[in-house]
Amino acid sequence: MGSPVSFFFEVVISGLLAGVMYSLVALGFVLIYKASGVLNFAQGAMVFFAALTFVSLVERGVNFWLAIAITLAVMIVLGILTERIVLRPLVNQPAITLFMVTIGLTFFLEGLSQGIWGSQPHGLELGIQDQPMQWLADRTGMFVSQFDLFASAVAAILVTGLALFFQRTRIGRALRAVADDHQAALAVGIPLKQIWAIVWAVAGFVALVAGLLWGARTGVQYSLTFVALKALPVLMLGGFESIAGAIVGGLIIGASEKVAEVYVGPYVGGGIESWFPYVLALVFLLFRPEGLFGEKHIDRV
Amino acid sequence: MLYREAGQFRATYAEDQQIFPLRQDRVAIGVLLVAAFIAVPLVADQYWLSALLIPFLIAALAALGLNILTGYAGQLSLGTAAFMAIGAFATYNFVLRVPGIPILAAFVLAGICAAIVGIVFGLPSLRIKGFYLAVATLAAQFFVLWAIQRIGWITNHSASGVITAQNIAILGVPIDTPRAKYLLTLSVVAVLALLAKNLVRSETGRAFMAVRDMDVAASVIGIPLMKTKLLAFAISSFYCGVAGALYAYTYLGTVEPEAFNLELSFRILFMIIIGGVGSVLGSFLGAAFIVLLPIALNLVVPPISEAAGIEIPHAIISNLELMIFGALIIFFLIVEPLGLARLWQIAKEKLRLWPFPH
Amino acid sequence: MTPSDRGIGAPILAVEGVSLAFGGVRALQGVSFDVREHEVRAIIGPNGAGKSSMLNVINGVYHPQEGTITFKGRSRRDMVAHEAAAQGIGRTFQNIALFRGMTVLDNIMTGRNVKMRSTFLEQSIWIGRARREELAHRRKVEEIIDFLEIQHIRRTPVGRLPYGLQKRVELARALAMEPELLLLDEPMAGMNLEEKQDMCRFILDVNEQFGTTVVLIEHDMGVVMDISDRVVVLDYGRKIADGTPDEVRGNQTVIDAYLGVAH
Numbered sequence: 001m002g003s004p005v006s007f008f009f010e011v012v013i014s015g016l017l018a019g020v021m022y023s024l025v026a027l028g029f030v031l032i033y034k035a036s037g038v039l040n041f042a043q044g045a046m047v048f049f050a051a052l053t054f055v056s057l058v059e060r061g062v063n064f065w066l067a068i069a070i071t072l073a074v075m076i077v078l079g080i081l082t083e084r085i086v087l088r089p090l091v092n093q094p095a096i097t098l099f100m101v102t103i104g105l106t107f108f109l110e111g112l113s114q115g116i117w118g119s120q121p122h123g124l125e126l127g128i129q130d131q132p133m134q135w136l137a138d139r140t141g142m143f144v145s146q147f148d149l150f151a152s153a154v155a156a157i158l159v160t161g162l163a164l165f166f167q168r169t170r171i172g173r174a175l176r177a178v179a180d181d182h183q184a185a186l187a188v189g190i191p192l193k194q195i196w197a198i199v200w201a202v203a204g205f206v207a208l209v210a211g212l213l214w215g216a217r218t219g220v221q222y223s224l225t226f227v228a229l230k231a232l233p234v235l236m237l238g239g240f241e242s243i244a245g246a247i248v249g250g251l252i253i254g255a256s257e258k259v260a261e262v263y264v265g266p267y268v269g270g271g272i273e274s275w276f277p278y279v280l281a282l283v284f285l286l287f288r289p290e291g292l293f294g295e296k297h298i299d300r301v
Numbered sequence: 302m303l304y305r306e307a308g309q310f311r312a313t314y315a316e317d318q319q320i321f322p323l324r325q326d327r328v329a330i331g332v333l334l335v336a337a338f339i340a341v342p343l344v345a346d347q348y349w350l351s352a353l354l355i356p357f358l359i360a361a362l363a364a365l366g367l368n369i370l371t372g373y374a375g376q377l378s379l380g381t382a383a384f385m386a387i388g389a390f391a392t393y394n395f396v397l398r399v400p401g402i403p404i405l406a407a408f409v410l411a412g413i414c415a416a417i418v419g420i421v422f423g424l425p426s427l428r429i430k431g432f433y434l435a436v437a438t439l440a441a442q443f444f445v446l447w448a449i450q451r452i453g454w455i456t457n458h459s460a461s462g463v464i465t466a467q468n469i470a471i472l473g474v475p476i477d478t479p480r481a482k483y484l485l486t487l488s489v490v491a492v493l494a495l496l497a498k499n500l501v502r503s504e505t506g507r508a509f510m511a512v513r514d515m516d517v518a519a520s521v522i523g524i525p526l527m528k529t530k531l532l533a534f535a536i537s538s539f540y541c542g543v544a545g546a547l548y549a550y551t552y553l554g555t556v557e558p559e560a561f562n563l564e565l566s567f568r569i570l571f572m573i574i575i576g577g578v579g580s581v582l583g584s585f586l587g588a589a590f591i592v593l594l595p596i597a598l599n600l601v602v603p604p605i606s607e608a609a610g611i612e613i614p615h616a617i618i619s620n621l622e623l624m625i626f627g628a629l630i631i632f633f634l635i636v637e638p639l640g641l642a643r644l645w646q647i648a649k650e651k652l653r654l655w656p657f658p659h
Numbered sequence: 660m661t662p663s664d665r666g667i668g669a670p671i672l673a674v675e676g677v678s679l680a681f682g683g684v685r686a687l688q689g690v691s692f693d694v695r696e697h698e699v700r701a702i703i704g705p706n707g708a709g710k711s712s713m714l715n716v717i718n719g720v721y722h723p724q725e726g727t728i729t730f731k732g733r734s735r736r737d738m739v740a741h742e743a744a745a746q747g748i749g750r751t752f753q754n755i756a757l758f759r760g761m762t763v764l765d766n767i768m769t770g771r772n773v774k775m776r777s778t779f780l781e782q783s784i785w786i787g788r789a790r791r792e793e794l795a796h797r798r799k800v801e802e803i804i805d806f807l808e809i810q811h812i813r814r815t816p817v818g819r820l821p822y823g824l825q826k827r828v829e830l831a832r833a834l835a836m837e838p839e840l841l842l843l844d845e846p847m848a849g850m851n852l853e854e855k856q857d858m859c860r861f862i863l864d865v866n867e868q869f870g871t872t873v874v875l876i877e878h879d880m881g882v883v884m885d886i887s888d889r890v891v892v893l894d895y896g897r898k899i900a901d902g903t904p905d906e907v908r909g910n911q912t913v914i915d916a917y918l919g920v921a922h
Contacts, residue, residue, distance in 0.1 A: 085631075095432060096431055100630070101631055103567060104571075111622070232439065275440055278444070279440050279444065289433070314798060499785040511772075514758035514759050518752065521718060522750075523745050525741045
């Protein structure tokens with residue numbers, strides 16, 4: 001180990017893997033945005049809620065898989081309730097109003113989850129160690145965490161599954177129709193409300209997966225809701241309506257953030273990952289306001 | 302009948318364009334100012350001044366700043382606290398490095414520093430809109446806090462970036478008691494609120510609202526979008542900067558950069574949503590609400606739980622507070638998007654006829 | 660009245676060889692025409708002919724790939740919208756583009772913004788020049804309010820007004836700019852007969868009393884033939900005819916373009 005080149009690759013790879021974790025959160029945003037035009041800031045709070053519910057159940061002696069099943073059920077109910085109570089009364093309101101309402105939802109969910117389960121931090125154990133893979137280190141001299149690889153594999157399965165769901169199933173096609181044009185979809189008889197409920201349920205599921213992986217990595221605590229802040233620059237880069245954009249955006253942000261932190265950080269005092277992704281996304285947006293994969297809209301007047 | 306405008310004729314446009322055309326409003330605001338400047342300092346104790354009124358006034362000023370940008374010019378910002386931080390730390394440096402600078406001059410200069418940074422972070426608004434812009438303002442929030450923490454010069458190389466506000470005086474009168482701090486805060490806030498009220502009812506304010514309501518139409522009738530948006534960012538950031546300076550000098554005293562975190566930005570956003578987007582009065586109502594709610598909860602919940610025989614720990618109350626904030630945001634956005642200010646207006650319209658049904 | 664009686668003079672606006680495309684869609688192809696001072700000039704054509712795009716090019720909302728626009732003797736490829744306004748081009752939109760959060764009075768006052776000189780600092784102190792300006796422009800706006808007979812809705816938020824009145828408020832806002840050239844995009848669309856008659860009267864009054872040059876898009880052929888001095892016909896982004904209402908009416912290409920469209 002030790003050559004600058006292999007160190008660089010190590011940095012890039014660990015950045016890409018961290019980026020996958022960002023993509024995972026971003027995915028939940030994209031699902032809801034595509035179906036209902038809402039930038040759901042509360043996705044981070046949903047991730048926290050899922051992780052906290054799961055870990056609290058396990059700590060109370062519930063079986064691992066049963067805990068997953070219960071949490072999934074809770075998340076689906078939560079998603080559907082959110083759609084019903086919070087968003088349906090606001091149909092056809094400006095996007096910015098919908099965004100603000102999800103900030104309110106974020107606070108509500110934070111209070112609710114901690115009100116139910118308490119505010120103390122928890123550890124979450126999935127059985128996979130956050131350690132470098134020995135055989136890879138032996139052969140290439142690069143240290144890559146096996147937990148990161150596991151998380152990436154899960155994310156890959158999730159993305160493939162969602163892609164198949166959208167491409168191959170009737171619900172998926174209906175959802176793409178809804179994403180294109182609400183009114184037209186309604187006119188050809190697609191049950192809009194049912195589709196929204198399904199999407200919120202799926203977003204709840206994605207939040208659960210992200211909550212388990214992020215919770216295992218950072219512990220389950222209040223700050224977990226801030227994973228949303230990691231996903232937002234990814235979305236600005238990749239566009240709010242593209243699953244591919246969420247993945248590619250996550251990888252770009254993850255890798256460049258790590259590279260910047262390692263090679264630039266020391267000269268400016270470190271800690272630049274709090275703002276670097278935002279500035280990167282911002283500079284990118286100035287040249288391409290519709291994002292990486294977003295569609296260009298022509299203002300008709 | 303109490304709030305009747307019958308018999309009050311406005312014969313000239315000058316009369317019609319007064320800041321408060323109705324006699325009742327003029328009387329009410331006069332009474333309010335007399336009470337705030339004379340009665341309150343005589344009556345209120347230290348707790349009232351330092352823990353309630355000063356933070357309320359500062360929050361109202363910050364909310365007013367955000368309201369100029371978001372409520373009037375339609376550009377949502379999530380970086381309010383960052384501009385407050387600039388105001389606080391810039392004031393610290395002006396007082397530290399410019400011997401004998403009058404504190405009010407330091408406040409104004411600090412506000413101008415915040416305004417300049419506001420213009421820089423407002424530049425993306427020329428190309429990106431809506432929540433893309435809102436997300437972009439998070440860049441300001443994170444970058445500014447990072448810069449204050451990492452650049453030692455800004456905090457005079459103090460440990461972990463904590464600064465202690467210097468003692469201040471105006472015309473030789475030291476501002477060291479809660480009463481003096483309250484009066485200073487009140488004066489600054491009252492003057493800036495008056496200026497803001499004048500601004501939003503004149504050409505600049507109409508340009509802001511035009512850009513907010515329909516930017517293409519605004520440019521077609523001759524309103525330059527770039528200048529208007531950047532001016533909104535500058536003025537808004539100036540207000541937030543002065544609020545931040547007061548936050549450090551008349552409220553906290555000792556400040557760390559983390560005091561101006563995203564949580565504070567959200568709180569101020571909540572103030573304008575609950576108080577009223579696009580309303581000067583709403584900024585004050587919303588600030589009062591958000592500042593008073595936690596205090597009210599801590600007053601009300603323990604006696605109830607005692608009576609019921611259950612002990613409710615403090616952590617639960619703070620979670621309850623989060624839930625109530627969240628629920629209120631959702632409630633107001635759905636039911637009354639124009640907030641408490643709109644409810645107040647409706648109440649006034651009712652009072653015009655009260656107690657008669659017609 | 661003959662054109663010379665009404666003081667129709669030299670061209671105030673000339674459009675030469677303007678082409679505009681959005682991606683692969685060609686909205687305008689090599690369109691040229693001129694507008695003379697004080698005349699009422701109509702642009703007609705089937706849906707999608709490029710009429711609104713033409714107005715958007717003239718006042719700088721769209722930027723054409725080719726061609727020049729000459730307004731009051733100054734030629735340029737394209738305009739910046741707010742500069743076009745400052746040079747005296749006013750505009751109303753096909754789909755009403757009022758500021759929905761503001762009252763009628765404030766909407767019309769925005770039309771005076773371009774003429775105000777006081778800075779935001781003077782305005783926030785509300786003394787001296789800022790106050791004088793506010794009063795002077797208010798007086799001017801009240802004249803327009805009287806002229807268009809909308810005194811009773813002064814304080815009403817525009818969102819609460821019926822469609823016909825909103826159209827009138829939008830005209831008032833454009834007039835508040837005291838434009839030399841007024842672009843009207845389907846000012847009578849969706850109106851009933853009485854409202855149309857009112858609107859026709861207002862347009863002709865504006866033209867006669869203020870001497871404002873008017874370019875309008877309109878689908879109602881009766882209106883076009885009655886009030887316009889000359890007519891440009893567009894079809895698929897090209898100019899297919901140009902002349903007096905009578906000339907255009909008899910033009911075979913125009914009849915073909917409109918064939919099957921009842922008017």
